[in-house]
Amino acid sequence: MSSVLPFPRVNALSAAEALALAEPVAQRLAETAIARDQAGGHARHERELIRASGLLALTIPGAHGGLGASWPTFYRVLRRLSQADSALAHLFGFHHLQLAGVLLFGSEAQQQRLLGQTVEHRWFWGNALNPLDKRLQAVDTASGYRLDGVKSFASGSVGSDLLTLSAWHAPTQTALIAVLPTGAAGVTVNADWDAFGQKQTDSGTVAFDAVHLAAADVLQPPGATPTLRASLRTQVSQLIMANLYLGIAQGALGEALRFSRDEARPWFQSGVAASVDDPFVQHRYGELWLKVRPAEALADAAAVTLQQALDRGDALTAADRGEVAIAIAEAKVLAHRAAVEVSSELFELTGARSTSARYGLDRFWRNARVHTLHDPVDYKLRDLGRHALTGAWPEPTPYS
Amino acid sequence: MSSVLPFPRVNALSAAEALALAEPVAQRLAETAIARDQAGGHARHERELIRASGLLALTIPGAHGGLGASWPTFYRVLRRLSQADSALAHLFGFHHLQLAGVLLFGSEAQQQRLLGQTVEHRWFWGNALNPLDKRLQAVDTASGYRLDGVKSFASGSVGSDLLTLSAWHAPTQTALIAVLPTGAAGVTVNADWDAFGQKQTDSGTVAFDAVHLAAADVLQPPGATPTLRASLRTQVSQLIMANLYLGIAQGALGEALRFSRDEARPWFQSGVAASVDDPFVQHRYGELWLKVRPAEALADAAAVTLQQALDRGDALTAADRGEVAIAIAEAKVLAHRAAVEVSSELFELTGARSTSARYGLDRFWRNARVHTLHDPVDYKLRDLGRHALTGAWPEPTPYS
């Protein structure tokens, strides 16, 4: 059972300190982002860069040996990495999502053991949790469960040390949630992710063949009702999405501005000597800016709301959770649109020459487009409108 | 010369306290807003309501006997009033703009005298300041100036006690800025404002016929270069606009939601029993909400930025001012759009029956549409884009 206490954050890393740790990582990722986007596949070297930075312990409470940063700080770091490379940032973000799962679903002993070892061994976690997908089945055994089946869209699975997974348990008609070493016997991680964007997220398929799952590694046993607080894991995840999208939008806007300043030529009918002086160019950048800026403001506000909810511990009410879900839905829709629209519209400003493959400017749209399909924006809009109309909170689900 | 010190705010009214003062005023205004919108003209009774509330002293520093609220608090109050009645809120907002003018342009003695008497006599100020309009001329006399000419768009002039005005001074080819009792000999205030919205803003024409202006009432003499800090008056004004627009958007959305809940009927093809359960209705309200919410977040952020700049006193730099101008431009564009778009689109949701004149739901669009034409949104977008491209700050002008 999860702790009733808020996450301790004594001597926690400040946002400025965390961003200082992240900055060189972001810059290193940016140097090779275009080439790695084109190559796709597994980014072993860059994963090691992140591991070496110590940032894998960013959200682990100080009591377990981690850096103890707040969630708002984590999201700022995530966004910075996403500006440079949204695929690697996704791996980083989903690693911390798994840690949030341990904090929200795990017992104190599990937290102590799993988080402590994560700090000690610098483990990188991957995701195989999707309660709506029943293709992975758990069967009771004497010492735990036997797992058979498959999980797809398993972000970060390739090259991970541990996986969080959900598995369908037929007798109770519920899903269990558990932790499993990626190297466990019978686990096969397939590098079969072939989307046209977010190529290096290692989001392939994981096959389980008579895999032994120890009872001690089960965070939520079959038939258990998760606490309201545990249901915040979805919100941690949704706000990871929002900040990844926002980072893409910021990265795209930054690259577009740089191109306009350094390389774009004025249109022959513009009557100005530099593209940056064309009133239509200035006006359109004003529009793009106004897609990014509100998403930033609401993403930051949502992170504060989430942290406050986490800090309430078991005192969390449905209304508290609902306010988090609404705040994050607002941020996520805005970030979704900022990412997709800025990354597509920027070309109106940078022009024909900017489409050369050597600039790789299309990667922002491809990354945004693939990543923003995690769950449909229309249902977020519905949730927001329904709340405004009736006061109803979004139902706690794996997506809201 | 203006004080180098920040506005003192000891024992200042908190936002909660100020909103508590404003709430009954807003509710009283709302009761008659539809009828007064249809009637137009001068709202003597409602101006007295505002005067009686004490809120005319809201932004006057405690040292001068005022309530000493911060500018963020003022803007929250303004927005609340605008939700109920954006015309009366405009009078309230422009009253405080004139007080900001005294604080930013006036000497310590002028501040002491004018603000102190404003508290004492509960004066209501009006606006006749528009440096771009040269039709009002100031001619030097022995004891000050003689004023002849006309000012239009003089918001709050009808029924005001004092006016702030600008007048063109031919010898120096500059404008002076001064204070004048509305009842001064030779001043004629014409109630000739006839716009289709914001009808009760008393924004008519003021004629000056050989009016004597005392030297002691001149805040900025001809030929003087205003300080950078004094140029923040424009920003105080622009953020008043933004919050008025935002209040209109919030008011419109609130009324639309109420209509949808209480009076709207489900469309016969919707398959639901209540309009609020129609997925298209929910989705559209989600969209409207996402026009209002970012404008709120950025208006609040801009108010904090403005307050910090004011608090810097004479240490204010061009970059400080520029950041204020950018933050307020962001908020203003979003609020502009929220007001115009929400007030027009809401009818898709409330339906044909909501167009009956007895609901007065069109007043939000008419008010938003008239008010948002103060200065063109396209030049704000240009300012934002140009800043993103080149780092240039918006030029200090009466509109930026």
Next chain:
Amino acid sequence: MSSVLPFPRVNALSAAEALALAEPVAQRLAETAIARDQAGGHARHERELIRASGLLALTIPGAHGGLGASWPTFYRVLRRLSQADSALAHLFGFHHLQLAGVLLFGSEAQQQRLLGQTVEHRWFWGNALNPLDKRLQAVDTASGYRLDGVKSFASGSVGSDLLTLSAWHAPTQTALIAVLPTGAAGVTVNADWDAFGQKQTDSGTVAFDAVHLAAADVLQPPGATPTLRASLRTQVSQLIMANLYLGIAQGALGEALRFSRDEARPWFQSGVAASVDDPFVQHRYGELWLKVRPAEALADAAAVTLQQALDRGDALTAADRGEVAIAIAEAKVLAHRAAVEVSSELFELTGARSTSARYGLDRFWRNARVHTLHDPVDYKLRDLGRHALTGAWPEPTPYS
């Protein structure tokens, strides 16, 4: 039963001839449109102008003594009138909708009698047909039916000579459709329409108190299944809406352009001597133009499709009707948006001075906003998307 033959159009009035008849009417309406919009109420004089023009016989086949214009010609005329005065154009449009009802639902004898007398007496028809509203009840009598109850949104009822009505018939649980002289005993037409736009459409409530309805005046008796062709009346009506909206958009754009050319001042930061030379102004007018122009093209195309379907007579198939419904839905959504958006956005271009009540420029938005709520645009979009996805045609209803 309705004729199996297409509407005869021998010696029919051409579009150019019809527009030449309409032009002086449109110009006369335009002269007083601002004043009449402000006054509201019944436009007796202007209705007589229309009657005197002979245009009330525009769509009546030559065989019945009418002008025999095609439906595409009718819609062009309607659009021209709507540019000048969309309220009076609505009366004109709905008059012809009633005539279409006689042509589509009436027997040959009814057509002969009702249309012939309409030509002879220059009758003006009004609408009290709304099959979804069951408040008007028809009870069988020896010689026909007794009508009791009420109809609302009865466009053109005030001052009309004849009404088309629907009435609920409880024994068969269906609605009958019939014609009734407005002056029949027991009929009370209430001039209680009080919407904030389309003020002179005489769309009030009609009360029926023991009114005798002769069997000979019933176009569709209770329990009868209307032919597929008769269901085109809805499409005639929907395309009337589309052309009214389009006329509003065109009228609004035309007035805005005139204001920009003749009265608008350049913004002080624009660097140009005339508002029409401001690149932002040119660009925005380009955008407004691209809202109007596609609506025009699709409205014209839809009118041709409708005419072809009408010309097929009883050979009309469900697919024929479906194609009409899709073509008209396309045009209607575009015209809806053009009207609402152009009439609101034009003020960004004409500026603060254009909001003076003497220009009456807000009437376009108010008229568009009221009129476009006839049925929800979201269900038209759904119909279009569903057809693209599945091939399903819009269900024949009073709105599709």
Next chain:
Amino acid sequence: MSSVLPFPRVNALSAAEALALAEPVAQRLAETAIARDQAGGHARHERELIRASGLLALTIPGAHGGLGASWPTFYRVLRRLSQADSALAHLFGFHHLQLAGVLLFGSEAQQQRLLGQTVEHRWFWGNALNPLDKRLQAVDTASGYRLDGVKSFASGSVGSDLLTLSAWHAPTQTALIAVLPTGAAGVTVNADWDAFGQKQTDSGTVAFDAVHLAAADVLQPPGATPTLRASLRTQVSQLIMANLYLGIAQGALGEALRFSRDEARPWFQSGVAASVDDPFVQHRYGELWLKVRPAEALADAAAVTLQQALDRGDALTAADRGEVAIAIAEAKVLAHRAAVEVSSELFELTGARSTSARYGLDRFWRNARVHTLHDPVDYKLRDLGRHALTGAWPEPTPYS
């Protein structure tokens, strides 16, 4: 000098006949479009398919042995090919643009010779004409000119038989326009086009090293003033762009609909059994449809307007040309937006699984995004707005 007569079209191919010729070509192109998009490079085999179809003679008048199709027919064929493969369609379109150049700039003898041989040898033409680019210089020689320099963005140059080119002539400070065999001595065609879309358009750089240009192959000599009619070449080109964009939009929408029908899964909160029954999905497809449909209508209308202008021969007036330019600008802006927006937004409907590289659905956006940067949409909008405001026609330039 160009013929004063309109293009003869006796016994010309009808649209239906031309589309029947094109259909198997389009289907063959579609079969390999995904694979060839990923591979990039030169599509020799597919160019031969087009050549073998006979469609390279589509716009060549019957008098010269061609198929003599009208320009509206040509654009329909172009659009059909673009739905399947917008890169190969571009080659096809630009081939015909070069033929239009011969018809508009060439003497009767040149037309006879060049078009006749094109039919006879099934020549494929490429483009090296860009009058704004002065890097290719023409120097007078005894028998013509010597060409030195470079042309970039030379669409269709790789694998072409002939090129149309412009070259700067310093003595007259004008550009000449001429025809040159691609295989001429000193010409090097570089396959260095590396954009992220429209990969197989062979739009690389062509280098000229002391190339001999015969006087007989010069269509427009240095210093000559092109006729107004010749300036229609730009409009032929702009409408090629519009139809290519429109084909992309149609192709993207078609593939999205197919995916939604055959492969998409309903969202778990939708309450429906199939994605196509989700009201949000239907509604969004309605929106996408309304981006494509108006572009179609205006592209067809513009083609008719262009044909009429071409048919006027030397009687063409500036207003005639202006009307063509406005009609094509309307169509081009709508098609531009339809292509970019539909190809990006479709993913909201097809969902995460549709981003697998095996579906290649991102190619539509990449193709649209690269191709729509030919010239800035903002200047088209300006041209449209300026015309509405002042009646000014777009200036004849290589882009308008």
